[in-house]
Amino acid sequence: MFKIDSFNSPKESAQALAIEIAAQIRRILSVKAHAGLAFSGGKSPILFLQELSQMPLEWGKCRISLVDERVLPLTDPENNALLLHTHFLQNKAQAAPFAPLVLDASVGTEELLKHARASYTQPDLAVLGMGEDGHTASLFACAPEYENALKSPEPIVATTPTSAPFKRLSMSLNALESCQMLYLLISGDQKRAVFERACFALEPSLPISYILxxxxxxxxxYCA
Incomplete structure (x- = not known):
C-alpha cells in the first residue's frame, strides 16, 4: 500500500517531508514516552535531514537509528552514521540519542549481528531511499542473502550486494513492515521510472516493490 505526493524540486519535497515527520513525532510523543525514527544514508536524504534538524521538537525523547549501514569504521566518509552526525545530529536535533548499527567494523558478521540485534528497538517511523536498481535499505536483489532478508523474523540482517561495495547490515523486510508508517524519498527521472515500474506489481528483482x-x-x- 502506498500514497504519492509529487513536488517540483527536491528542496520542496525535503521541506514537506520534514514537516510531516515533525508532525508524526509530536503525535507519537503525545501517547508514548519516546519516538523511534530510522533514517537511510546516502546523498538523497541530506536536504531532508538538514531541514528536520531545525524543527523545534522534544529531540531528547527521540531514539534515532539507521535503516542500514555499511560495515566501515565510524570515521569513514561512506559511513551512514557519519552522514547523520554531519547533516542531522546538529542544530536542535543534536539532543537526540543515536545508536549506530556498527560500532566495530573489524569483527565478524555474527558478532556484528549479535550486537545490532541486542541493541535494536523497533522504530515507529522509517524514512527510506531507493537506488536506480530498485533496492531499498540494503535489500539488494543481487545479494546472496536477499531471500533471507525478505523472510527472516530477525530485525537486522547482513547483506553482501554484488552490485555495490561493502558488506552491510540492514533492517529486514519484517522490521520495515513493523513500523507504524514508512516514507520513501526519491528524485530524478531514472528513479521515478524504476518506482513507476515497481508500482504495477510485486517484482522480486525490485526490492522496493515489497514495500509498495x-x-x-x-x-x-515523496517524489520530486
Missing amino acids: HSQKVVCHV
Missing part, C-alpha cells in the same frame, strides 16, 4: 505492495504498512512516497 505491503499489506502490513502504508508507504508515503
Whole structure:
C-alpha cells in the first residue's frame, strides 16, 4: 500500500517531508514516552535531514537509528552514521540519542549481528531511499542473502550486494513492515521510472516493490 505526493524540486519535497515527520513525532510523543525514527544514508536524504534538524521538537525523547549501514569504521566518509552526525545530529536535533548499527567494523558478521540485534528497538517511523536498481535499505536483489532478508523474523540482517561495495547490515523486510508508517524519498527521472515500474506489481528483482505492495504498512512516497 502506498500514497504519492509529487513536488517540483527536491528542496520542496525535503521541506514537506520534514514537516510531516515533525508532525508524526509530536503525535507519537503525545501517547508514548519516546519516538523511534530510522533514517537511510546516502546523498538523497541530506536536504531532508538538514531541514528536520531545525524543527523545534522534544529531540531528547527521540531514539534515532539507521535503516542500514555499511560495515566501515565510524570515521569513514561512506559511513551512514557519519552522514547523520554531519547533516542531522546538529542544530536542535543534536539532543537526540543515536545508536549506530556498527560500532566495530573489524569483527565478524555474527558478532556484528549479535550486537545490532541486542541493541535494536523497533522504530515507529522509517524514512527510506531507493537506488536506480530498485533496492531499498540494503535489500539488494543481487545479494546472496536477499531471500533471507525478505523472510527472516530477525530485525537486522547482513547483506553482501554484488552490485555495490561493502558488506552491510540492514533492517529486514519484517522490521520495515513493523513500523507504524514508512516514507520513501526519491528524485530524478531514472528513479521515478524504476518506482513507476515497481508500482504495477510485486517484482522480486525490485526490492522496493515489497514495500509498495505491503499489506502490513502504508508507504508515503515523496517524489520530486
